[in-house]
Amino acid sequence: MKALTALAVAAGLSTLAWSGAWAADHEVRMLNKGPEGQPMQFDPAFLKIAPGDSVTFLATDRGHNSETILGMIPETAETWKGKMNEEIKVTFDVEGIYGIKCMPHFGMGMVGLIQVGEGTANLDAAQTAKLPGKAKTRMAELMAQVGSGGAAAPAN
């Protein structure tokens, strides 16, 4: 029985390794105050993940949501729009750059950036997106981390 199980696992490895079976789930907290005291933050605000990975946006503090920013995701990727206080899990299959905002705090700079794989094909397009107020400066800081490796996200 034991040998049979091991065999089944080995067979599973070869077929599933490329289909996202080992994909990681990352967590981003939605906070009223970030780790460095900044108001209204996604934490972490920049993530580099692998294609097939998912990110769960945690409603740690109330009054936030997670949604894509118009013009800031790869062309073939799907948008999402979480409800207020909703814990939402998003799976990223398309490589590229994803800009994220919290709708009520967009102008206060509550934005995030996720880089999926090494794909930066939509980076230039994403950089031309018009952002309000503090979102603009905050996003520029996050964009600067693209390609530099950024802060590696601990997988769960």
Ligand SMILES: [Cu+2]
């Ligand atoms: Cu918010």
